[in-house]
Amino acid sequence: MNRTNLCIRMLQLLKARGKMNTTQLASELEVNPRNIREFKKELVLAGYNVEEVKGRYGGYILNDQYDLPVTIFSDEQKDALVQSYKFMRTQKDFKPLSLYCDAMDKIIATSKISSNDSLHYMSNSIKLDQKTSTMIDKTQQAINLGLCVLLSYQSLQDETPKEFEVEPYEIIHYHKSYYLIGFSLLRKDYRMYRFSLERMYSCEISSRHFIRDNHFHLSNYIGEHSLIPLDLKQIQVRVYHNENGLRLFKEKYWGNKLQIINKQEGFTDFEFYTDDMSNLYQSLFAMTNQVEILQPEDVKSNYVMRVKNILNVYKG
Numbered sequence: 001m002n003r004t005n006l007c008i009r010m011l012q013l014l015k016a017r018g019k020m021n022t023t024q025l026a027s028e029l030e031v032n033p034r035n036i037r038e039f040k041k042e043l044v045l046a047g048y049n050v051e052e053v054k055g056r057y058g059g060y061i062l063n064d065q066y067d068l069p070v071t072i073f074s075d076e077q078k079d080a081l082v083q084s085y086k087f088m089r090t091q092k093d094f095k096p097l098s099l100y101c102d103a104m105d106k107i108i109a110t111s112k113i114s115s116n117d118s119l120h121y122m123s124n125s126i127k128l129d130q131k132t133s134t135m136i137d138k139t140q141q142a143i144n145l146g147l148c149v150l151l152s153y154q155s156l157q158d159e160t161p162k163e164f165e166v167e168p169y170e171i172i173h174y175h176k177s178y179y180l181i182g183f184s185l186l187r188k189d190y191r192m193y194r195f196s197l198e199r200m201y202s203c204e205i206s207s208r209h210f211i212r213d214n215h216f217h218l219s220n221y222i223g224e225h226s227l228i229p230l231d232l233k234q235i236q237v238r239v240y241h242n243e244n245g246l247r248l249f250k251e252k253y254w255g256n257k258l259q260i261i262n263k264q265e266g267f268t269d270f271e272f273y274t275d276d277m278s279n280l281y282q283s284l285f286a287m288t289n290q291v292e293i294l295q296p297e298d299v300k301s302n303y304v305m306r307v308k309n310i311l312n313v314y315k316g
Helices: 003-017 022-029 034-045 075-088 097-109 130-145 245-251 277-286 297-315
Strands: 049-053 059-063 147-153 162-174 177-184 189-194 200-209 233-240 256-263 267-274 291-295
Touching: 003 022, 003 034, 003 059, 022 034, 022 059, 034 049, 130 147, 130 162, 130 177, 130 200, 162 189, 233 245, 233 277, 267 277, 277 297, 291 297
Parallel strands: none
Antiparallel strands: 049 059, 147 162, 147 200, 162 177, 177 189, 233 267, 233 291, 256 267
16 A cells, blocks of 8 residues: 555544554554654645644544535646646746645645646657556556656666665656656765666666655756756867858757857857767767767767778678
8 A cells, every 4th residue: 555545544544433553554554653754744745734742642633614614626727736836846937836835745645636647748749668568657657656666777877786775766758758846766866867778777666665755845956056966978079160060950959058169260169968888979970070089088989989990890
């Protein structure tokens, strides 16, 4: 039984039986007694007035008073509420954002609305391979169930992939790629992981439950000044002014913060940031001799090695 269902079951027990102590609730829910206090916090956040009575004959009781009446939403209304909630969480200039999010958390938690459904924004122009699509689906299932995911993942800084568990919070679409934002149990911090065959080797649903931090808001963790930096490499290239090279270069998407760092009569040097090395190499190959990698050396060497491997195939 996932966390949401456990909270609902605790609420039903308090409604039916009145006061119950921690031991009784833990036995009924088949959980560790320390989880009961966390469930109580969840219910209070959701707007239910669950009170704790101290003393020998104490326990938890439910005060059945609500600010909002029970409301039935249509599927279209639920979707509209969820989509507006996701949009508002990205609006850093909205001053009462934290109060709005707290209020929406209560509305969503007291209804059958799931704020975690369909968090990745699909686009018809994006073609995902079967393995990547499956990993995204598994992650979404883990989010819905309140379970961790076990990743085998290789960052740009690592020479080999590492296995670790992540508490999955959000799936986002960013510059033609999908990313998982979650709390790494290895790093003890929120991190961003890209769904791709070159980076994410496997993604499985773990048996470990987690309780989502209700103070987590997406707008605080993504963006130019985010606490979760994208795993980006700084790239410098030289674009030669021949055969419309400059025009063709500008027509392609190369990465974030593309800017000119040097301009001469016969060439222009650009700098940008990217985490999609596969796309970078494909774009460079398509530009043939019109673009040259300047920095960093490891990216330049890797590309040269790829080109040599292609030539060796045709040399026989």
